[in-house]
Amino acid sequence: xxxxxxxxxxxxxxxxxxxxxxxxxxxxxxxxxxxxxxxxxxxxxxxxxxxxxxxxxxxxxxxxxxxxxxxxxxxxxxxxxxxxxxxxxxxxxxxxxxxxxxxxxxxxxxxxxxxxxxxxxxxxxxxxxxxxxxxxxxxxxxxxxxxxxxxxxxxxxxxxxxxxxxxxxxxxxxxxxxxxxxxxxxxxxxxxxxxxxxxxxxxxxxxxxxxxxxxxxxxxxxxxxxxxxxxxxxxxxxxxxxxxxxxxxxxxxxxxxxxxxxxxxxxxxxxxxxxxxxxxxxxxxxxxxxxxxxxxxxxxxxxxxxxxxxxxxxxxxxxxxxxxxxxxxxxxxxxxxxxxxxxxxxxxxxxxxxxxxxxxxxxxxxxxxxxxxxxxxxxxxxxxxxxxxxxxxxxxxxxxxxxxxxxxxxxxxxxxxxxxxxxxx
Numbered sequence: 571x572x573x574x575x576x577x578x579x580x581x582x583x584x585x586x587x588x589x590x591x592x593x594x595x596x597x598x599x600x601x602x603x604x605x606x607x608x609x610x611x612x613x614x615x616x617x618x619x620x621x622x623x624x625x626x627x628x629x630x631x632x633x634x635x636x637x638x639x640x641x642x643x644x645x646x647x648x649x650x651x652x653x654x655x656x657x658x659x660x661x662x663x664x665x666x667x668x669x670x671x672x673x674x675x676x677x678x679x680x681x682x683x684x685x686x687x688x689x690x691x692x693x694x695x696x697x698x699x700x701x702x703x704x705x706x707x708x709x710x711x712x713x714x715x716x717x718x719x720x721x722x723x724x725x726x727x728x729x730x731x732x733x734x735x736x737x738x739x740x741x742x743x744x745x746x747x748x749x750x751x752x753x754x755x756x757x758x759x760x761x762x763x764x765x766x767x768x769x770x771x772x773x774x775x776x777x778x779x780x781x782x783x784x785x786x787x788x789x790x791x792x793x794x795x796x797x798x799x800x801x802x803x804x805x806x807x808x809x810x811x812x813x814x815x816x817x818x819x820x821x822x823x824x825x826x827x828x829x830x831x832x833x834x835x836x837x838x839x840x841x842x843x844x845x846x847x848x849x850x851x852x853x854x855x856x857x858x859x860x861x862x863x864x865x866x867x868x869x870x871x872x873x874x875x876x877x878x879x880x881x882x883x884x885x886x887x888x889x890x891x892x893x894x895x896x897x898x899x900x901x902x903x904x905x906x907x908x909x910x911x912x913x914x915x916x917x918x919x920x921x922x923x924x925x926x927x928x929x930x931x932x933x934x935x936x937x938x939x940x941x942x943x944x945x946x947x948x949x950x951x952x953x954x955x956x957x958x959x960x961x962x963x964x965x966x967x968x969x970x971x972x973x974x975x976x977x978x979x980x981x982x983x984x985x986x987x988x989x990x991x992x993x994x995x
Contacts, residue, residue: 575982576859578891582943582962584854588970590977592850594879594986596814596842599821605644609651612810612825617834619826622652622808626659626730633667633728635751635806636735638675638698639686639861640868643736643812644820646688652732652810653691663693667724670698671755674762674898674923697724701759710803717764719800722756726804733806733828736820737813737835739785739843739987741874741930742769744794748811748832749801757800765800767921768792770914777914785875785987786840801828811835813842814984844989848879850979852969854962857890858983865897866890866946867924870931875985877934885939887965888956892946897924904928908954910936928954941965 571591574581603611613622626632634652637643649668656666668687670677677683677698690696699722700706707720725731735747743750754762769783769792782790788798809828813835815821822838824831855876857863862872869890880886896905901924904913913929916922934940935955942956951958959965969976 573980573982575854575856575889575980576863577856577889577943578863578893578945579860582889584962584980585966586978586980588974589966590975591980592847592977593980593982594845594847595982596816596984596986597845599815599842602815602821605647605820606651608812608820608823609648609810612823613651613655616808616826616831617824618830619808621655622732622825623655623659625808626656626661629659629661629730631665631667631728632656632661632730632732633669633724635669635671635725635731635733635755636687637747637751637755638670638672639678639682640675640864641736641746642686642818642861643734645686645734648734648810648812649687649690652734653694661730663691666693667695667697667728669722669724669756670696671751672699672701673754673757674701674759676700699756701754701757701762704758707758710800713796713799715796715799717761717796717800719753719761719803720758721752721804725752725756730808731804731806732808732810734810735812737811737832737839739839739875739985741785741871742779742783742793742926743797744784744786744788744791745836745839748809748828748835749798749805752804752806753797753800761800763921763923765793765796766923766926767917768796769926770917770921772914772918777918786836786844788836813838815842816984818984843984843986845986846989847979848988849881849884850879850977851881851884852973852976852978853880853884853886853981854978855886855888855981856983857888858985860891860893862983863890863892865894866892866931867897867901867927870927872981872983872985873934873940874930875987876979876981877938878988879979880938883938885941886934887941887943887959887962889943889962892944895946896950900924901928905950905953908932
């Protein structure tokens with residue numbers, strides 16, 4: 571078998587002839603509708619409540635929450651359909667704000683933001699959330715967990731809130747999309763860090779990851795449960811949820827209140843993205859190409875998923891261009907000395923979410939032989955415990971020499987997860 575695997579904006583060829591190849595990828599939907607049909611179904615035939623056009627009548631202002639470029643939601647095709655219904659309901663363009671839910675990701679140049687959302691009617695305002703900008707944050711409430719939550723004023727001031735997102739597994743919050751568009755999407759930096767810190771039990775001896783913080787798991791997941799509480803402080807009046815097929819094209823949709831459509835979206839994501847297989851001694855995993863492999867922070871999610879299928883000591887070839895480097899200056903202190911005990915000490919002193927990413931990465935390189943084909947600096951790859959490589963062909967030739975006919979698991983991206991209870995990957 572010969573496969574073309576995404577790498578940045580290019581492809582690398584994997585010639586697996588002479589080896590047994592087991593390709594692990596999402597289950598294809600039986601019925602494929604066009605994106606327009608999916609979105610119109612969500613808008614006009616919601617899971618509960620009135621269609622969007624009816625809900626919007628008489629509203630004085632509207633904020634549309636959308637994800638940033640790291641979590642694409644086909645916005646140039648989706649937003650025009652949403653805006654058509656708002657116009658039909660009499661909501662003027664000047665009363666509409668499209669708010670990019672960046673979470674802790676920094677805002678991008680305006681040209682990039684406009685390319686993300688596509689052309690907007692004259693009068694519609696485009697705003698990118700900045701979690702560190704105190705001027706745009708307003709108190710939204712205090713949770714039963716004790717967390718004080720601030721949210722973007724454009725969300726709290728809106729008469730109507732619509733949220734558009736794709737639902738997919740998240741490596742410690744259970745699922746991305748849905749309530750995450752509100753929190754952490756448009757929340758303050760400090761409360762986001764406090765929420766994400768729940769992934770670790772730093773009071774345990776030794777400190778450890780909370781067992782409930784796993785992909786696909788919401789019940790008993792302290793991060794996910796607090797996200798749901800925070801989002802309920804100002805939930806979207808209407809959510810448009812999409813679930814992708816293998817190639818990043820939406821294959822399923824639902825609309826309406828989050829309480830009605832988010833559980834169904836999670837069930838569909840589980841059905842499509844949880845598969846049987848393994849454990850494997852040899853794995854090739856692509857982080858999925860741009861934008862999924864633009865930074866190590868994003869690319870690591872594919873490695874995290876693939877390692878859940880690996881046997882102890884397995885060799886995992888990790889294809890991730892990482893043209894954007896690590897992805898955040900906040901990660902740099904953890905990369906400088908990435909020993910687990912040092913990372914845990916820094917996190918105990920002051921939790922930073924990307925420190926947990928660094929910890930998860932070095933846990934994997936300690937348990938598995940991670941061979942990286944990446945544009946990250948070779949010195950950084952080595953410091954993180956990865957073996958730098960440039961030639962995928964040479965690696966596969968070595969495997970053919972070492973174990974002719976051996977089974978190689980290939981994860982071409984997007985990530986899939988074990989259908990059995992998750993391991994601590």
